[in-house]
Amino acid sequence: MLTRKQQELLLFIHERMKESGIPPSFDEMKDALDLASKSGIHRLITALEERGFIRRLPNRARALEVIKLPEAYNPSLQPRRGFSPSVIEGSLGKPQMVAPVAPKPAPSADNGNSASVPVMGRIAAGVPISAIQNNTHDIVVPADMLGSGEHYALEVKGDSMIDAGIFDGDTVIIRNGSTANPGDIVVALVDDEEATLKRFRRKGASIALEAANPAYETRIFGPDRVKVQGKLVGLIRRYH
Secondary structure: OOOHHHHHHHHHHHHHHHHHOOOOOHHHHHHHOOOOOHHHHHHHHHHHHHOOOEEEOOOOOOOEEEOOOOHHHOHHHOOOOOOOOOOOOOOOOOOOOOOOOOOOOOOEEHHHOEEEEEEEEEEEOOOOEOOOOOOOEEEEEEHHHOOOOOEEEEEEEOOOOHHHOOOOOOEEEEEOOOOOOOOOEEEEEEOOOEEEEEEEEEEOOEEEEEOOOOOOOOEEEOHHHEEEEEEEEEEEOOOO
C-alpha cells in the first residue's frame, strides 16, 4: 500500500510522462507535492522503487520509468460495491479559491420525467483541484433521482472514492446544502480553497473526511475549517 504522498508523486510522474515523454525534474516534483526540500522527493522515489512501481535508469539524468500503477488506479480492477444513490472530489496544480455555490432549481423537462441540472465544474476525488467555479453546461437526469431541493452536478477527477463506486470521469449529482450526517458522501470545502468529494465523519469535536480507497488517508480538521456544500444523491457514468 502506498502512502498518499507516494501515490501523488507516482501519478504526477506518470501524467507528466504521458504528456511530454520526459520525467519531471526533482524541483518540479517538489513544487507539485508542496514539499520544502528535494530530500523528501528522494525518499519518496526510493520508496516507490523499493515497492516496484518505478525504476531508475542508470547513467541517464532524470531517467525514471513507471513500471506499474496502483491497482486502485484502474477502475476495471476494482469491485463496484457500497454505492447506493439513495444513501447518498483541472489540473494537478495549486488549488484556486472556490466560488460559493448558488445553483438554480433544476427546471423539469420531458413532461416531468427528466430534469436539467447545471454542471458546475470538477471536484477532486484525490489530489486537490479547483471546483464549483461556474455553470459550464447542463445535463438531463431522471427527475426521480433528484427529489426536493436544489441540485448541481460535478465531474469527478481522481480515484479516492472508487470503493464507493465513484470513478474518475464520473459525473456526480449533488443536493445543495450545508449539513450532513455521518456516513454521507459530501462536497466539502476545506479552508475556503480546496473542494473535495469525501465521506463525512465526526471525530469528537473534529470533522473527518474519509476516502473510499485504502491508498488515501482519512484527513481530520477542526470544525471551523470544513464547510459542507452538498450531499451526493446520484451518479452518471458514460461507457466508451
